Amino acid sequence: MSVAKPLPHDSARLHVTGAARYVDDMPVPAGCLHLAFGLSEFACGDILSMDLEAVRAAPGVVMVLTAADLPFANDVSPSAHDEPLLAVDRVDYLGQPLFAVVATSHVAARRAARLGRIAHKARPALLTIEAALAANSRFEDGPRIYTMGDPAGAIDGADHQVTGRIDMGGQEHFYLEGQAALALPQEAGDMHVISSTQHPTEIQHKVAEALGVPMHGVRVETRRMGGGFGGKESQGNALAVACAVAARATGRACKMRYDRDDDMVITGKRHDFRIDYRAGFDAGGRIVGVEFVQYARCGWAQDLSLPVADRAMLHSDNAYRLPNVRIESHRLKTNTQSATAFRGFGGPQGMLGIERVMDHAARVLGLDGVEIRRRNYYDERVEGGSAPRPAAAPRDISVPKNEDLASRGAEVSEPGDAAAPEGAQVTPYGMEVRDFILHGMTRQLLESCDYAARRAAVDDWNARNATIKRGIAFSPVKFGISFTLTHLNQAGALVHVYQDGSVHLNHGGTEMGQGLFRKVAQVAAQRFGIAPEDVRITATDTAKVPNTSATAASSGSDLNGMAVQAACDIIRDRMAAHLAEQHQAAPGDVRFEGGRVYVGGAEYSFAEAAQMAYVGRVSLSATGFYKTPGLAWDRIEGRGRPFFYFAYGAAVSEVAVDTRTGENRILRADILHDAGASLNPAIDIGQVEGGYVQGAGWLTTEELVWDDAGRLRTHAPSTYKIPACSDRPDVFNVALWDGANPEATVYRSKAVGEPPFMLGISAFLALSDAVAACGPAYPALNAPATPEEIWRAIARARGEAR
Amino acid sequence: MKTSFTVNGTPCSLDLDPRVTLLDALRDHLDLTGSKKGCDHGQCGACTVLVDGRRINACLSLAVMHDGDQITTVEGLSENGRSPLQSAFVRHDGMQCGYCTPGQLCSATAVMSEIADGWPSHVSDTLAGPYAMTREELAERMSGNICRCSCYPGINAAILEIAEEDVGYAEAAE
Ligand code: FES
Ligand code: FES
Numbered sequence: 015m016s017v018a019k020p021l022p023h024d025s026a027r028l029h030v031t032g033a034a035r036y037v038d039d040m041p042v043p044a045g046c047l048h049l050a051f052g053l054s055e056f057a058c059g060d061i062l063s064m065d066l067e068a069v070r071a072a073p074g075v076v077m078v079l080t081a082a083d084l085p086f087a088n089d090v091s092p093s094a095h096d097e098p099l100l101a102v103d104r105v106d107y108l109g110q111p112l113f114a115v116v117a118t119s120h121v122a123a124r125r126a127a128r129l130g131r132i133a134h135k136a137r138p139a140l141l142t143i144e145a146a147l148a149a150n151s152r153f154e155d156g157p158r159i160y161t162m163g164d165p166a167g168a169i170d171g172a173d174h175q176v177t178g179r180i181d182m183g184g185q186e187h188f189y190l191e192g193q194a195a196l197a198l199p200q201e202a203g204d205m206h207v208i209s210s211t212q213h214p215t216e217i218q219h220k221v222a223e224a225l226g227v228p229m230h231g232v233r234v235e236t237r238r239m240g241g242g243f244g245g246k247e248s249q250g251n252a253l254a255v256a257c258a259v260a261a262r263a264t265g266r267a268c269k270m271r272y273d274r275d276d277d278m279v280i281t282g283k284r285h286d287f288r289i290d291y292r293a294g295f296d297a298g299g300r301i302v303g304v305e306f307v308q309y310a311r312c313g314w315a316q317d318l319s320l321p322v323a324d325r326a327m328l329h330s331d332n333a334y335r336l337p338n339v340r341i342e343s344h345r346l347k348t349n350t351q352s353a354t355a356f357r358g359f360g361g362p363q364g365m366l367g368i369e370r371v372m373d374h375a376a377r378v379l380g381l382d383g384v385e386i387r388r389r390n391y392y393d394e395r396v397e398g399g400s401a402p403r404p405a406a407a408p409r410d411i412s413v414p415k416n417e418d419l420a421s422r423g424a425e426v427s428e429p430g431d432a433a434a435p436e437g438a439q440v441t442p443y444g445m446e447v448r449d450f451i452l453h454g455m456t457r458q459l460l461e462s463c464d465y466a467a468r469r470a471a472v473d474d475w476n477a478r479n480a481t482i483k484r485g486i487a488f489s490p491v492k493f494g495i496s497f498t499l500t501h502l503n504q505a506g507a508l509v510h511v512y513q514d515g516s517v518h519l520n521h522g523g524t525e526m527g528q529g530l531f532r533k534v535a536q537v538a539a540q541r542f543g544i545a546p547e548d549v550r551i552t553a554t555d556t557a558k559v560p561n562t563s564a565t566a567a568s569s570g571s572d573l574n575g576m577a578v579q580a581a582c583d584i585i586r587d588r589m590a591a592h593l594a595e596q597h598q599a600a601p602g603d604v605r606f607e608g609g610r611v612y613v614g615g616a617e618y619s620f621a622e623a624a625q626m627a628y629v630g631r632v633s634l635s636a637t638g639f640y641k642t643p644g645l646a647w648d649r650i651e652g653r654g655r656p657f658f659y660f661a662y663g664a665a666v667s668e669v670a671v672d673t674r675t676g677e678n679r680i681l682r683a684d685i686l687h688d689a690g691a692s693l694n695p696a697i698d699i700g701q702v703e704g705g706y707v708q709g710a711g712w713l714t715t716e717e718l719v720w721d722d723a724g725r726l727r728t729h730a731p732s733t734y735k736i737p738a739c740s741d742r743p744d745v746f747n748v749a750l751w752d753g754a755n756p757e758a759t760v761y762r763s764k765a766v767g768e769p770p771f772m773l774g775i776s777a778f779l780a781l782s783d784a785v786a787a788c789g790p791a792y793p794a795l796n797a798p799a800t801p802e803e804i805w806r807a808i809a810r811a812r813g814e815a816r
Numbered sequence: 817m818k819t820s821f822t823v824n825g826t827p828c829s830l831d832l833d834p835r836v837t838l839l840d841a842l843r844d845h846l847d848l849t850g851s852k853k854g855c856d857h858g859q860c861g862a863c864t865v866l867v868d869g870r871r872i873n874a875c876l877s878l879a880v881m882h883d884g885d886q887i888t889t890v891e892g893l894s895e896n897g898r899s900p901l902q903s904a905f906v907r908h909d910g911m912q913c914g915y916c917t918p919g920q921l922c923s924a925t926a927v928m929s930e931i932a933d934g935w936p937s938h939v940s941d942t943l944a945g946p947y948a949m950t951r952e953e954l955a956e957r958m959s960g961n962i963c964r965c966s967c968y969p970g971i972n973a974a975i976l977e978i979a980e981e982d983v984g985y986a987e988a989a990e
Contacts, residue, residue, distance in 0.1 A: 029914030032850015032890035039849035240915030527913025707966035
């Protein structure tokens, strides 16, 4: 068996020797030029004039590009065509690229980029949620609203009501490898782009538009990224397009890499959110109705904000059955970086909303945090049901012209009918929940982490200690897997078997450390019955596999694993048919196992079998294709089945807080996570551990601060605190739930990239628990729970003003 | 300005602008791209290299300051890329995207010699030594090497396993 083995990352040996190459490590042709952007120093206003003489005269400068110099499209938006590569007449945020310097070295380009003199007329900048609301500055005409039942009536008539608000900050991706691209001009005007991107097809599309060539004139390659986390889904467009335009203009290779400060100032981050809530509970702690108003600060351009905000709405239930619910979502346009995809894609924000409600209600009702959650869980998994078939409804199948169809920001409505059966338990958007496993997972986790005794010990500690307070909290995760833009749920692969039995493959997914290449190689090895080392995966390449979706939405191995499996099976069946014919056996009886091929009593090595097939003139190359079945989603109505299945997880975190300073530590975390039948438990556990720490970082230490002028003040790791080795919990127990995916995914595994991120919510809730032990009032902790915020929340709990 | 130093055992002579950092000299002039640039500000540790066996952030040091020094980068940590620590990183899954890995390895190599040589850290109980590799010491001494993928459990396990053989490993006193 190759699948289910805990094999190391495919490039592990290369990483430990420094031999793994990233974009900035590629040898470049002689004469390669380097780019840097000149950035706006003000957040909002009109450009009156740009004096770039000093820039042009600076040492090493070969060319300076402004919007007027761009030959074709001046757009790097993944959605609404509202994101010029270089500003035209106006500026919408501080840090916006105004012009591009092309110079003989990176340093020369950067130095020159500082010399532009921009005359402008400032306009008032909208920096905050309040300001944007007051100015009605938003994307889409008004809020999106999903409703089920009669929430207002249910809440008004409930035994208990809780009302409140939570603010949650954004998050910088801080992929350790900054954004980078290299453009290599080819013959006949073609362009070869090497990009650190999660979405090579989109880079290809945007570069083609910018060069005025068909997509076949642009080839994009991505071997690996030094981290992506969503920050390389659309944010790499600007660099790739700028390099390609400069390479076309100069005829020379062009490279661009953002320095860290520039990267943080230019690129989008996780959306910060405010969520107002009002909920009603019955005497038994069952939620009877809830209303959420979500405000997302989207920044200056639309980017992927609509699907991000949609996903926040879709995770407003997390693991709980909400009989009456209304979710109102405002997508606010502000003069800040254009917020973008980040692990979880809005899901974490939506989920934190309902977890706050549970936390708040548990206090009000005097119930244990675990108990109130269990009482509100969806019912246990319903076995044996069949997926509701979407009936083909007549619809307009034309697509808008010029649309970047491969982007999650594309606005293509695909209403279908995936109505849940009558009486089924459904989410607020009408999707039946049939695979719920959190009752069992919760039971197992509480037992393994000794929750009850530790809860009592924490309470006991808090009763005896005034200065250091402890907190412990549990939180579950139910995360929907699939792109909510249904047509993106497709993938392709290209597999070759060579005469010596070695296998080479490409697929549409990109490797950013999540272990996708390893997992997919395991799938291919399993299909051919060979060792994973005999399978080689090379750089993701738009010339090998076209029309790919971003490696995002955790879907990398689900989609690409299936596409590779399909391609391998085509070749294997051809080989089997050929061998069977030679041995007068049935093709179905040919077995591929342990590097051998067994047919009608004979036995060959896989290499011999490949040779025989080659001599028999059997094609040993195939493409594979996969599309996720059963999806149908109407994002305007908020109805349908946007997800193929749900991935689950549960965590218990314990913290200590110094009430004098707000300083805090995570003492222990216990996690049970559902990866279905894991394709690679080692990689999956790594994803769970990393996701938890990153999620906890979002909610604790990672604070983004803009000043009143709209300048991001936290633009380096010196001021923006990313979890370090010393921040991980002292005790950290991570286990995978033992269970297969009831849906027919690749080897019944489940996606694992994003879901564990939200396990970090338990750390935030544990801090809330510790703070609540300081006084009688509900502390209404905001995120990130920095020491300052904890200190303020302690005052709120005590009823003091601070 | 002419500068000569030894990198991974090979003598190198370079004529450099005095403002060129050691990191840029290694990456851009010697094609040793294993050392990474994560921040260029001495804040992430991705560029960690060894100078005469001690770790430094190569992005914070000018190349011309290293005339005559012995520099070791990740490429030179072992002959065959299979030092015990390198193999332990592979075995314990001490990486995801791998971008921090070269810096982690160089840093960890130096941490072990710092402990062996009796250098205290901020969490050491005494200034007099000797010190052992406890979990606490490890967390403190490696805290300058950020891993955004948060592979800390794997990284720590790998280092502890090797430290146990090398400098003696003690469970942190609870
Ligand atoms: S690149 Fe030197 S410490 Fe970050
Ligand atoms: S492995 Fe990605 S930063 Fe450490």
